[in-house]
Amino acid sequence: MREDRYLNISDVTKSYPNPFGDEIAVVKGFDLTVTKGEVISIIGHSGCGKSTVLNMVAGLIPVSLGGIILESCEVIDPGPDRAVVFQAPCLLPWLTSMENVLLGLRSAYPSLNKTEHEEIAKYCLYQVGLDGSLKKYPREMSGGMQQRVGIARAIALKPKVLLLDEPFGRLDSLTRLELQDVILNILDLQKITTLLVTHDVDEAIYMADRICMMTNGPRAKVGRMLEIKFPRPRDREEILEDPDFYDFRQELLQFLDDCEAEKEKKKESELQLV
Numbered sequence: 001m002r003e004d005r006y007l008n009i010s011d012v013t014k015s016y017p018n019p020f021g022d023e024i025a026v027v028k029g030f031d032l033t034v035t036k037g038e039v040i041s042i043i044g045h046s047g048c049g050k051s052t053v054l055n056m057v058a059g060l061i062p063v064s065l066g067g068i069i070l071e072s073c074e075v076i077d078p079g080p081d082r083a084v085v086f087q088a089p090c091l092l093p094w095l096t097s098m099e100n101v102l103l104g105l106r107s108a109y110p111s112l113n114k115t116e117h118e119e120i121a122k123y124c125l126y127q128v129g130l131d132g133s134l135k136k137y138p139r140e141m142s143g144g145m146q147q148r149v150g151i152a153r154a155i156a157l158k159p160k161v162l163l164l165d166e167p168f169g170r171l172d173s174l175t176r177l178e179l180q181d182v183i184l185n186i187l188d189l190q191k192i193t194t195l196l197v198t199h200d201v202d203e204a205i206y207m208a209d210r211i212c213m214m215t216n217g218p219r220a221k222v223g224r225m226l227e228i229k230f231p232r233p234r235d236r237e238e239i240l241e242d243p244d245f246y247d248f249r250q251e252l253l254q255f256l257d258d259c260e261a262e263k264e265k266k267k268e269s270e271l272q273l274v
């Protein structure tokens, strides 16, 4: 298996029937090859199909055409080798942070014993800065703390791929920056291959090795890829002082503007046809 083709999303299409029963391709011909340990940010306008792509990699929804190969195996259903963190932490309210992490761990690694499960859960909660809150219930924790538990639960599975769908979307900007660093520290240590969907251009640059810019749907695909060559571990202040950061930012914003302009043009020509 070539490490530069660790995760291969090849010519993937996802279609849904419209109310008239016609199949509409939300995503069409989506191609992305990811190297082992690489972090890819995915950006694009709302509704273009970012979550659809992530959910197909997670195996939560089937592809209509094309294929997704992870380390030589085709993705056909969900599995613990692909851990997902959504915008909402989705914790079980009657379980403590420790128990929430243990739940997935037990079902993913039934051969490990109780002590081993507990050691892994504790270590992951420590990595996200929650070693002092092992016995807290979700209602006793802030949104940011709950999301930390969600991240701990995901990394406890030791996934081959970490799938993050706007994981900081509901958090205030300070907590958001803190959690970006929590994830980056974990990725620096464990080198987990990661797909991060985000609307935040600065976050996309700060976190990623490459950014995948998606065109507007329907029939959304990869519009452009941008390589982010900042060294790791990353230092936010250094990056903010680097003129390249502002060039990357400009390129992303320009791409999003161009997509919007194209959408407007399409709308106008459709109106003229009516």
Ligand SMILES: Nc1ncnc2c1ncn2[C@@H]1O[C@H](COP(=O)(O)OP(=O)(O)OP(=O)(O)O)[C@@H](O)[C@H]1O
Pocket: 016, 017, 026, 044, 045, 046, 047, 048, 049, 050, 051, 052, 053, 217
């Ligand atoms: N089950 C479904 N049936 C029909 N259409 C769907 C279904 N799920 C998603 N869609 C459509 O697919 C398109 C892409 O949705 P998706 O949630 O992937 O977008 P997104 O880029 O993640 O948007 P956002 O940034 O707002 O989260 C949307 O037009 C949505 O309405």
Ligand SMILES: [Mg+2]
Pocket: 050, 051, 052, 165
């Ligand atoms: Mg989405």
